Amino acid sequence: MSTNSIVHIGRWGLLAFMLATWQWGWNLKAPLGQIGLGWLVPTVLDPYFVSKPTLIWNRFLELGCLALPRGGWAWNDPQGFLGCVWSPKGSLWSHTLATLRNTFWGFLVGVSSGVAVGLLLGRSETLARIFEPYIVAFNSLPRVALVPLIIIMFGLGDVSKVVTALTLVFFVxxxxxxxxxxxxxxxxxxxxxxxxxxxxxxxxxxYVPSALAWVFASLSPAISFALIGVIVGEFIGSERGLGKIIIEAEAQLQIADMMVALIVLMVIGVALVLVFRAIERRLLRWQRHHAERAQN
Amino acid sequence: MANEGASGSEASAGRALRIEVRNLSKTFGSGGGNVPAVDRVSFDLRQGEFVALLGPSGCGKSTILNMIAGLIPHSGGDIRVDGTAVEAGRVMPQVGYVFQRDTVFAWRTVARNIGYGLEIKGVPKVEREARVARMIAQARLKGFENAFPLTLSGGMRQRVSLMRALIMEPQILLMDEPFGALDTHTKLEMHQILLEMWERERQTVVFVTHDLSEALTLADRIILLSARPGRIKEDFAVPFPRPRDAIKLRETAAYGELFAKVWHSLGEEFAATKAE
Known part of the structure; x- marks a missing residue:
């Protein structure tokens, strides 16, 4: 068997094992406890803390407006689906869209200002020396600690999330x-x-093409940072967004809701990183490791 | 400083003076740790002369070239190019420079590397492409127009660097051991290409090298420098007829004689470097 197929079988097998443990692991606690092996099932598997894949799937259908609140399925009732998506209390999609939009703007403004200032200070020794202490000082401040201030300054709306994301993205x-x-x-x-x-x-x-490789190396972390900034902003105070779903689910102990939001965040993160790898491969195809990958 | 300028310049006497170097000196470092690298070097170059600066490593030949190019400031003396004093950091449009290290732009294809200067100058695309195609043919790089430098051999990359400088039609060409990193065979190929180009265009060339056969193959005149600090030791004329053939030239008796003569003088400097 080739190494590739071993890797594939291993990956899917691991996923199946994790999902199965998550779904049924807790059910084994009582029978195992009778023969003194209850400690084999850790308490964190309690659905009270981590919910269950089936429950999460059901909540995904509901929050995502696939199973409609007035009964029936979204694909039989497009109008009901749209009404649910844009309902005043929000749906998974409207919250996701808000988070994505703020991430996008925070990323865009953060990357462009970071590249512009980086180029400017990189080209001018004098400017670099003037700004150095301020940049070091501001960068050593944990940006998350600024979020309450940013929310007071820019309000509960989208702007404060964009600003939080861009302060993180800019420095990287x-x-x-x-x-x-x-x-x-x-x-x-x-x-x-x-x-x-x-x-x-x-x-x-x-300068720009030589520095491009360095810029791209910072874009994957920059995407993660943009998402972190937006989510933390939404935790502290917001009207919508995946961070708001998470923080509300915590207050109401709706773990399945929280898990839905977490899984959507994970999918977004992976998708964005893949997109940037593709762009990087195209723009940096003159570099050795990209050229080799393209040939394979 | 023996018979400076005495031999090589008869053929070119009367032609315009392109480069004048007078008592040129360079010391590196500051304060107590001054290291003299070049010591009162003087020579002239007339229009169309091909001069090799030859000497053991560390004799300051590249330093002299870089001072003429305005890449580094000089510590003493005077350099004039076409009558104008050279200032470090100011680019002279009639001067082309080929670096020892391969300096092709890795993110540009072969054709876009060669066309770089024309692009900067704003030459229209159609004309640019025609001129680039001509250079590519002369450099025997056909078929590699759209290749990125990382897929090329060292010799091909250096040919791209050379053509990138030559397409600007510089009247003065400064070359800093451009073929130093290449193997013997590739070097000969480069010599042949350079000879063909030069014999057609007759630019004024200063060519830095530590390789005597290279100097004899290419140049009209060899300025031999002493071991550090660099002074002019001797100035040899290289009267071989042109057009030259880089390979056949080396079989001639005249080549062997002159080789032995310069080699003897150069050998003394190698010995001096070793004794240090």
């Missing part, structure tokens, strides 16, 4: 762009100058 991208810009090969810069490039042209045709 900034530091990478800065390092990437500073480590540009001097000979390449000189070669471009000899071929007639102005300062601005050197920046655009040598």
């Amino acid at each position: 991208v900034f530091f990478n762009t800065f390092e990437g810009t500073r480590s540009v090969d001097r000979d390449l810069v000189n070669a471009a100058r000899f071929l007639g490039a102005s300062d601005w042209q050197v920046t655009w045709t040598v």
Whole structure:
């Protein structure tokens, strides 16, 4: 059997085992307890804490408006589905959309400002020295501690989430762009100058492409950070979003609701990282490891 | 400083002066730890001369070239290119430079590397592509137009660097051991390509090398530098007829004679480097 098939069987087997343990593990507690092996089933498997896959699936159908509140299935009743999705108390989809939108803006503004400031300070030694202490000071502050302040300043709406996400994203991208810009090969810069490039042209045709690899290395963590920022913002105070579902589920001990939100977050995270890997492979195809991967 | 400028320049006497170097000195470091690298070097280059700066490693030949190019400031003396004093950091549009290290842009294809300077200058796409195609043919790089540098051999990459400089039609070409990292066979191929180009265009060339056969194959004149600190030791004319054939040239008696003569002088400097 090839290694690949072993890996595949292992992966699916592990998933099946985890789901089965989650679903039925707790049921074994009582019978095993009678022969003194109750400790084999840890207390965290109690559905009170972790719910069960079947319960989570049912809540997913309800929250996702697939099973409609007025009875029946979404695919038989498109109008009922739309009414449920956009109902005033929100659905899984409207909350997810809010979180995604805020993540997108926080990511976009954070990455563009991080790249711009990184390039600027990377190109100017003097500016870098002026700003250095402030950047170090601000970066050493745990950004999550700022969230209450950000919410007071920008309100309970979407803006405060975007701002939280971008303060996290900015620094990761900034530091990478800065390092990437500073480590540009001097000979390449000189070669471009000899071929007639102005300062601005050197920046655009040598610094930016050389730093691009560094920028991309920061984008996967930047996506995670953007999601973290938005979710934490939603925890502390918000009108909608997956973070709000989670925090409400905690208050009402609706663990299945919380699990639905967590699984959606996981899917979003994975999907976004995959998209960026594809973009990176296209833009950095001149680099060795990308070229090799493309050939395989 | 023996017979400076005395031999090589007869053929080119009367042609315009392109590069003047007077008492050029360079010391590295500051305060007490000054290391003299180049010591009062003077020479002239006239239009269309191909000069090799030859010397043992560490003799300051690359330093001299980089000072002429304005890549590093000089500590003493005077450099003029076309009558204008060279200032470190200021680019002279008539000067092309080929680095020792491979400096192709890894993120550009072969064609876009060669066309870089024209792109910067704003040359229209159609004209640019035609000129790039011509360079690619001359560099024997046909079929690799759209390849990224990482898929090329060292020799091919250096050919891209060379063509990227030559497409700008520089009147003065400064080359810092451009073929130093290549194997003998590839080097000969590069010599042949460079000879063909130069014999057509006749740019003024300063070519830094530590390889005597390379200097004899390419140059009209060899300026031999002493071991550190670099001074001009001797100035040899290389009167072989052109067009030259990089391979056949080495079989001639004249080549062997001149080789022995320069080699003897160079050998003394190698010995001096070793004794240090």
